[in-house]
Amino acid sequence: MSGVDVLAEIPSPSWSGFSIGPLTVHAYALCILAGILLALWLTSRRWRAMGGHEDDLWNIAIITVPAGIIGGRLYHIFSTPDPYFGPNGNPLDAFKIWNGGLGIWGAVALGMLAAWAVARYQGIRILPFLDAAAPGLILAQAVGRWGNWFNQELFGGPTTLPWGLRIDKYIDGQLNPNWPDPALPADTLFQPTFLYESLWNLAGCLILIYAAKRFRLGHGQVFALYICYYTAGRVWIEALRIDDAELVLGLRLNIWTSILVFAVGLVWFLVSRSRHKEPETSVYLPGARALAKHGRHEDDGADHSGPAAPGASGGQGAPRGDQQPRGEQQPGGASPKRSRGSRQDRAEDEKPGFGFFGAVTSAISIIPDVRSRSRGNEDEKSGK
Secondary structure, eight states, X not given: OTTSOOSOOBOOOSOOEEEETTEEEEHHHHHHHHHHHHHHHHHHHHHHHXXXXXXXXXXXHHXXXXXXXXXXXXXXXXXXXXXXXXXXXXXXXXXXXXXXXOOHHHHHHHHHHHHHHHHHHHTBOHHHXXXXXXXXXXXXXXXXXXXXXXXXXXXXXBOOSTTOEEOOSEETTEEOTTOSOTTSOTTOEEOOHHHHHHXXXXXXXXXXXXXXXXXXXXXXXXXXXXXXXXXXXXXXXXXXXXXXOOEETTEEHHHHHHHHHHHHHHHHHHHHHHHOSXXXXXXXXXXXXXXXXXXXXXXXXSOSSSOOOTTSTTOOSOOOTTOOOTTOOOGGGOOOOOOTTOHHHHHHHTSOOHHHHHHHHHHHTTSOOEEOOOGXXXXXXXXX
């Protein structure tokens, strides 16, 4: 800031995307895409370690990813209605998702509903699936928040901290639409709330993985812990932000939402933990379509749901003792049944099925391909 010796600062990037002919791919969309792919990778590892088949994840993700995007857009419109239904708003802009604007609350809510519907149809227990997905979800949020840095948006108030964020006051000769007050000098630094939330979420990912293994969490407890952790951080980070937002009793709507969701997550965790001290013994329901699809059954001699051997990513516990070692001959010379932990079985599970490509295609579809325009006209918020 003017008159203050600044030891360091975080610069804002001058690059916000690239163009291919008349099409533009925005940097914030690439951040969201990277987060989704990382979430799918981590969830896949945890789901397999819990005894699930990899194709289960992709079959759920191909529906959940677009549902989450739609839910995120609906929440953004609900929480920031003026650009669409205000005095100078345009309702048709609500459909222009490439302009930015996704709310995490709507994304999680509609994404969970879609995951539940697909899991119910496939015969997959939704609570262990949510537990497998929780660390990947908060990891995706940690990566996606960097899209705000590229867009120079959703930052906090002025600061003299050495890690203050520099925002361009003028872009292409015009006042940056995200600049909070024209009276502020151009060298004003702001709180980098995107960085705070990214680091908070990254730490949360590690905490959830550790807690799940250390305390043998199950029955939705990892997901409930994710809800509590994320919302606790969102309250104080949201309080630092100075972008326009709907206010309720003097507080930003997202703060009230965080408090409410935190309470729900806390009750969920405490009630579940009081009833269940150990994770589920099966991630599938009896007669599940998901098992039949892969030629597997609950009584085929392998522990499909049980925790993986120590050292498996996101795994808990050890294989059942009634599994037969690989290579041991059964009576009558019959071929032995492979244990869940056998190298060959794991190699087969690691081969992505058709659903993998469908899920990745769904994730890639969120990249906005729109006609080029100057950054000075991009006044929509992304990653709200």
